[in-house]
Amino acid sequence: MMPLSSTSTDDDLIAFVDCWASLLEMEAYSKAYQLTEHDPDMGWTSELIRSVIKSYGKASPTQRVTLAGKPTDISQRKEVTRWPQNRLKDIGEVWYDLNIDGLASDLTATFWIAATPAGLILRLNDIHVM
Numbered sequence: 001m002m003p004l005s006s007t008s009t010d011d012d013l014i015a016f017v018d019c020w021a022s023l024l025e026m027e028a029y030s031k032a033y034q035l036t037e038h039d040p041d042m043g044w045t046s047e048l049i050r051s052v053i054k055s056y057g058k059a060s061p062t063q064r065v066t067l068a069g070k071p072t073d074i075s076q077r078k079e080v081t082r083w084p085q086n087r088l089k090d091i092g093e094v095w096y097d098l099n100i101d102g103l104a105s106d107l108t109a110t111f112w113i114a115a116t117p118a119g120l121i122l123r124l125n126d127i128h129v130m
Contacts, residue, residue: 003116003121004122006120013122014080016035020032020109021067021109022067027064032049036111037122037124039125042124044124052107053107057100063101068099070103072104074104074106077097077108081093085115088112094122095130097109106130107129110124
């Protein structure tokens with residue numbers, strides 16, 4: 001994972017996650033996995049990311065994340081929250097609702113934002129239904 005600038009704006013962080021989602025759209029799960037950091041306690045792998053997406057809702061092997069999505073009874077959330085650095089070096093989080101097959105969904109990816117000497121990194125926390 002290439003760190004982002006320590007002065008990255010919320011829009012920069014969302015653009016980074018948009019890039020991650022575009023890799024998912026191409027079904028490049030390994031590349032998407034490599035784009036972010038991972039908490040070993042969460043057990044994320046590229047195959048687990050794929051499995052969560054494919055088993056969402058109607059659970060179809062052909063469904064995929066799409067960058068664009070029409071609102072349904074759900075509107076896509078792309079939200080950054082920041083706070084003072086904690087003992088784990090986290091300074092915030094990103095909540096990003098994934099679009100599935102061109103429709104907004106309640107499948108949400110969350111990322112911790114961590115400050116490092118090299119810059120900001122995003123660590124995949126979870127992908128779950130909100």
